[in-house]
Amino acid sequence: MAYRVKKNNFTILEISTHQYKLTFDSPYNVLKHIQKTGVSVNNTDNQDNFTWTRSSLKEFEEKYRQLFSDNMGKVTLTYEVLLISAYK
Numbered sequence: 001m002a003y004r005v006k007k008n009n010f011t012i013l014e015i016s017t018h019q020y021k022l023t024f025d026s027p028y029n030v031l032k033h034i035q036k037t038g039v040s041v042n043n044t045d046n047q048d049n050f051t052w053t054r055s056s057l058k059e060f061e062e063k064y065r066q067l068f069s070d071n072m073g074k075v076t077l078t079y080e081v082l083l084i085s086a087y088k
Contacts, residue, residue, distance in 0.1 A: 010086040020079045027064035028057070030077050 024030050068075045 008088065010088050013085040013087065014083075015085075016083050018081045018083070020081065022077045022079075023070070023074045024077065025074060027061040027068075027075055030064065030075060031060075033077065 022033070024033065064075060068077070070076065
């Protein structure tokens with residue numbers, strides 16, 4: 001990204017990042033939230049024809065809970081946003 005900014009003669013005023021942490025009741029609700037943002041949740045691990053099955057959803061939910069659950073049984077999803085303020 002820095003290359004494109006320099007190549008197009010932009011002057012950077014500020015670069016910052018922000019994290020937003022959301023909490024959900026279940027990993028399934030995380031998938032539903034992501035789906036509502038317009039991002040596909042069907043192409044995992046670069047498999048072209050991936051289809052969710054009961055077993056793949058169960059496996060996903062178990063792994064997601066292991067990695068992202070809190071002490072209240074909720075699960076989290078973190079977005080990291082990059083903001084660049086620049087002018088030409």
